[in-house]
Amino acid sequence: MKKIVSTVAMSLLAITFVAAKNESLVSIDSILIMQKSQEGQKLTKKLQDDISKFQNEVSLAQKDMADLQKELAEKSTKLSKEELERKSDELASKRKVLERKLADKEEALKMSIQKDQLALRDKQMKVVNATFESEQWGLLIDKNTPGVLCVAKAIDKTDDLLKKVDAAFDVEQTKNTIKSGSVKTASAKDKTPAEGVRAA
DSSP, rough: OOHHHHHHHHHHHHHHHHHTTTOOOEEEEEEHHHSSSSHHHHHHHHHHHHHHHHHHHHHHHHHHHHHHHHHHHTTTTSSOHHHHHHHHHHHHHHHHHHHHHHHHHHHHHHHHHHHHHHHHHHHHHHHHHHHHHHTTEEEEETTTSTTTTOOOOOGBBBHHHHHHHHHHHHHHHHHHHHHHHHHHHHHTTTTHHEEEOOOO
8 A cells, every 4th residue: 555655656746847847748558558569469379379278288187187087987896995095096196296287387387478478568668768768758657557547648659659669570570581581592592503403
């Protein structure tokens, strides 16, 4: 609670300072930029694929355990008491190992998702900060900051910054395409005449 109050107080002071200097106050929605940007949508698809793969792995593991349990139940009448206990213990041990393995994978997946999202946010905020400097705005606030309740559309620059973020991504993609194209061209040039004949 104290942290929120402190954040609100600092925001009010900053706004008052900007207003006194007659400088621009603008706002953005950083979460919306992440969600709607080209790279953000690309990342979302990748993360959804990763989650889907993990869910499939969990389903297959659960089916395997269910099959083993069913198999043991079918054989239970033919096994001695000692043999049945031993196989039940083995099955319980397998289940524990599998649950631990899946829990570790789930935790690793969560950490990977968080890392990718933070990396994208940092990358996009560099574009935002560069725009802030070039436009010489006095103060930029994020609608998602604690303490910010409402922001007027008149000062919302989310769409403008989304375009700049996408433009920066397009430039990066073009550079990567040119770079990979030049590598292919270079490797083609490196071929000897004999290699060219064999390829033909």
